[in-house]
Amino acid sequence: MxxxxxxxxxxxxxxxxxxxxxxxxxxxxxxxxxxxxxxxxxxxxxxxxxxxxxxxxxxxxASKAPEMAFDSRSKSHAQRKTALADTAIGWITPGMCIALDASSTCWHLAKRLADQDLTVYTNSYRICAELEKKTHIRVLCSGGTLDRKFASYINDSPLHMVRHLDIDLFIFSCDGIDAGGNIWDTDNGNALFKKFMLKKSLQSILLVDSSKIERSSEVIIGNVATVTAVIRR
The missing domain is CATH 1.10.10.10 (Winged helix-like DNA-binding domain superfamily/Winged helix DNA-binding domain)
Known part of the structure; x- marks a missing residue:
């Protein structure tokens, strides 16, 4: 053809x-x-x-406003995402420096995260807004170009700003996991952020609902074999 x-x-x-x-x-x-x-x-x-x-x-x-894409995703499988978030919170202890991706699952986690001595680094402006009222949490935002569709900032240069940080734990989601354990995501700046954090963090947790199992997308960001834990619901 x-x-x-x-x-x-x-x-x-x-x-x-x-x-x-x-x-x-x-x-x-x-x-x-x-x-x-x-x-x-x-x-x-x-x-x-x-x-x-x-x-x-x-x-x-395609007439919906771009920012509605995140709102729709945050409501999809909301109970599963809340359960995933609650399990991941069990890995977090005071004094940690953690990174969260711009997924709606991590937004649910941010909503439920206790106001405690933490440093949170993220490329999600929704997560930054959610944590703003939790005054004991130090919030670091990647900055970059605003992607309204994903409620995130995309750019590779801000990632270099955190090279001095010791990221204890990176919590993230994905668009799919194939039969070979490859972790897939959409081909945009969010994938770049995840690749960087997987290399940077001491530990990593992948949060995935069952609808994403044995599914591929646009770009491979890693493999489950290199992730500390996969939490599935």
Whole structure:
């Protein structure tokens, strides 16, 4: 199938589906995810679709404000995420320096985190706002370019600001774990943050709900074999 045929097929598929996962599209069209991303970028520039969170969405269904994407994710599987957060909190002790990614699961954790002697480093402005009222917690924000869709800051340069920090524990979520234990995420600045923190932290905990098991996305950020613990619900 040549490129124009692929582009036509993508548009045809989106006429019958409000959104399609990048991984499913790539498999169905028998192309690499890199090739598909270039196709989707082209179609987005043409105003024919919108790319969001590992998906392609047809234009008429993409009218929601970008910041609603995080709100929707925070409500999805909320009970599971709360249970995951409660389990992860058991790993946290006063005096620690911890890092949290911009996932909605870690936002649930921040909401339930006791006001205690901690340093929290994050790339999530929602988590920063949640912890602002907990005056015993020192909050460090990565800064960078604001990504409203993910309620996060993306940029590689602010990561160098924390090279002097000793991160005791990195808590994060992901978009999927495949059969080989590879940890997948969407291809954006959030993945870069997670890769950096996995190398930087002394320990790491992956929080994942069962809907993400045996699922892939756009980019591999690591493998469960290198993570201290995987908490699953």
């Amino acid at each position: 040549n490129r124009q045929a692929r582009l036509d097929e993508i548009i045809a598929l989106l006429k019958n589906n409000a959104s399609l996962r990048v991984s499913d599209l790539a498999a169905g069209l028998n192309v690499s995810k890199e090739t598909l991303r270039r196709d989707l970028q082209y179609l987005q520039l043409k105003g024919l679709l919108v790319r969001e969170y590992g998906k392609a969405r047809r234009l008429e269904d």
